Amino acid sequence: MSNEHTVKSYEEELQFLKDSLIKMGSLTESQLSDAMDAVIKVDKDSIEKIIKSDEEINKFRSKIDTQIMNLLVKRAPMAIDLRETISSLKISQDLERIGDLSKSNAKKVKPLPLDLPDELLGNLKRLGELVMKQLNDVLDSYVNKNFDKAKEVWEKDEQVDDLTYIAMESVIDFLSKDKKNLDFSTHLIFATKNLERAGDHITNIAETVCYLVKGEYLKGSRPKGKVIQE
Amino acid sequence: MSNIKIKSKNLDVFYGDKQALFDVNLDLNEKEVTALIGPSGCGKSTFIRCINRMNDVIDICKVTGNIEMDGMDINDKNLDVVALREKVGMVFQKPNPFPKSIYDNISYGPKIHGKGETKSELDQIVENSLKKSALWEEVKDRLDEPGTSLSGGQQQRLCIARAISVNPEVILMDEPCSALDPIATAKIEELIDELKKTYTIVIVTHSMAQAVRVSQKTGFFHLGKLIEVGKTEKIFKNPDNKMTQDYITGRFG
Numbered sequence A: 001m002s003n004e005h006t007v008k009s010y011e012e013e014l015q016f017l018k019d020s021l022i023k024m025g026s027l028t029e030s031q032l033s034d035a036m037d038a039v040i041k042v043d044k045d046s047i048e049k050i051i052k053s054d055e056e057i058n059k060f061r062s063k064i065d066t067q068i069m070n071l072l073v074k075r076a077p078m079a080i081d082l083r084e085t086i087s088s089l090k091i092s093q094d095l096e097r098i099g100d101l102s103k104s105n106a107k108k109v110k111p112l113p114l115d116l117p118d119e120l121l122g123n124l125k126r127l128g129e130l131v132m133k134q135l136n137d138v139l140d141s142y143v144n145k146n147f148d149k150a151k152e153v154w155e156k157d158e159q160v161d162d163l164t165y166i167a168m169e170s171v172i173d174f175l176s177k178d179k180k181n182l183d184f185s186t187h188l189i190f191a192t193k194n195l196e197r198a199g200d201h202i203t204n205i206a207e208t209v210c211y212l213v214k215g216e217y218l219k220g221s222r223p224k225g226k227v228i229q230e
Numbered sequence B: 001m002s003n004i005k006i007k008s009k010n011l012d013v014f015y016g017d018k019q020a021l022f023d024v025n026l027d028l029n030e031k032e033v034t035a036l037i038g039p040s041g042c043g044k045s046t047f048i049r050c051i052n053r054m055n056d057v058i059d060i061c062k063v064t065g066n067i068e069m070d071g072m073d074i075n076d077k078n079l080d081v082v083a084l085r086e087k088v089g090m091v092f093q094k095p096n097p098f099p100k101s102i103y104d105n106i107s108y109g110p111k112i113h114g115k116g117e118t119k120s121e122l123d124q125i126v127e128n129s130l131k132k133s134a135l136w137e138e139v140k141d142r143l144d145e146p147g148t149s150l151s152g153g154q155q156q157r158l159c160i161a162r163a164i165s166v167n168p169e170v171i172l173m174d175e176p177c178s179a180l181d182p183i184a185t186a187k188i189e190e191l192i193d194e195l196k197k198t199y200t201i202v203i204v205t206h207s208m209a210q211a212v213r214v215s216q217k218t219g220f221f222h223l224g225k226l227i228e229v230g231k232t233e234k235i236f237k238n239p240d241n242k243m244t245q246d247y248i249t250g251r252f253g
Helices: A008-040 A044-075 A079-107 A118-143 A147-177 A179-214 B044-051 B081-087 B102-112 B119-132 B152-164 B182-195 B208-214 B232-237 B242-248
Strands: B004-015 B018-029 B033-037 B061-069 B088-091 B170-174 B200-204 B217-222 B225-231
Touching: A008 A044, A008 A079, A008 A118, A044 A079, A079 A179, A079 B232, A079 B242, A118 A147, A118 A179, A147 A179, B004 B044, B004 B200, B018 B044, B018 B200, B018 B217, B018 B225, B033 B044, B033 B208, B044 B061, B044 B170, B044 B200, B044 B217, B081 B088, B088 B152, B102 B119, B102 B152, B119 B152, B152 B170, B152 B182, B182 B200, B182 B208, B200 B208, B208 B232, B217 B232, B217 B242, B225 B232, B225 B242, B232 B242
Parallel strands: B033 B200, B033 B217, B088 B170, B170 B200
Antiparallel strands: B004 B018, B004 B061, B217 B225
């Protein structure tokens, strides 16, 4: 937006909201990445730090909520400002949920044995990397108001579904070899599912960015990959 | 799809050498509220004054182009302006009741238009008009008191009652709430919602939020031109024109 608001403080409040959301986004990215690392490396020392960072993300969420309520009451935003405000509310909710899922994954590290075979973790690692790339791309699309990039992320969730399926299969294969693997395999299945859910929140964000930029919702249903029946 | 009640085509208005409206093409739907927004001096009031030929009283004002109501040319030199204003009532920014009783404020119009020949017919018109403008309960026991003794919000509803007493088809409202407090404003807005079932309403407002609350269609004027017109919801969520967006978001004005 080239023109600035006549009321300077309104301009500053909107900018402050955008900045808060970007900070919350990068915090969520680091947390997701740390949680993935912890699972792959079975690094039990980092669990506490990841749980702590979730508290930070939650604090951001309530801070953003307050900013949005103030904006709605004080400014009654219209058009692009209204879409910006409402989108921030929705995106912050999705980021917070992604944070919860990362925290949940960090907690799953505790019961894992230290000598997990590489073939078991390989697919999970690939899935984690894809979800992280998706989160990074969607946040980029938000910062640059890039409709095409957001739509690309939305479409690419199909790959997240497919990789989830493959990662689940490798855990189940491993589990079926020896019932003694049951306990920690269950945790790995949940960790995989959590990543898939994080992917869904990322597509929500992508939809929100598309609405923010163009003022209309994406039409049609998102391409879906293989899904494990729940 | 609603019927078009009023249609302006290539409408230009000049005050002497100064052109106030440029080629305005705007359709107003029947029994709908159309809000006109835009910065001061953008031509929105000039536009609504074309609908009941209020600009006639300004000597230097010249109107060209076409404006029709139900296919009838409003600018026709032979048109009976009094009959036109019976069909097109108007409510102004500041409540302006006559310095007469509440009763006389309402009965004056019907009397001069030859409606309500007997006292009981007039009584009926006064009661109906006050009921339609949601004022009856508040004033029914003091109809003899001067209209000016009412509060600002009540006076504005009295003016609306006066406008509807002659059974018009269109009501023009030029910033009807700008002098009112939030509660009086809310009452007028609720009334507009009710009145639109019977009348075609055009409201000029500086409050975008009010336009959103009361209207189905919104037109944005700037420097005498109609920049954008469309469904109100579309205009306030996602206008097509950048100038509209800049105006409603408070980026210029």
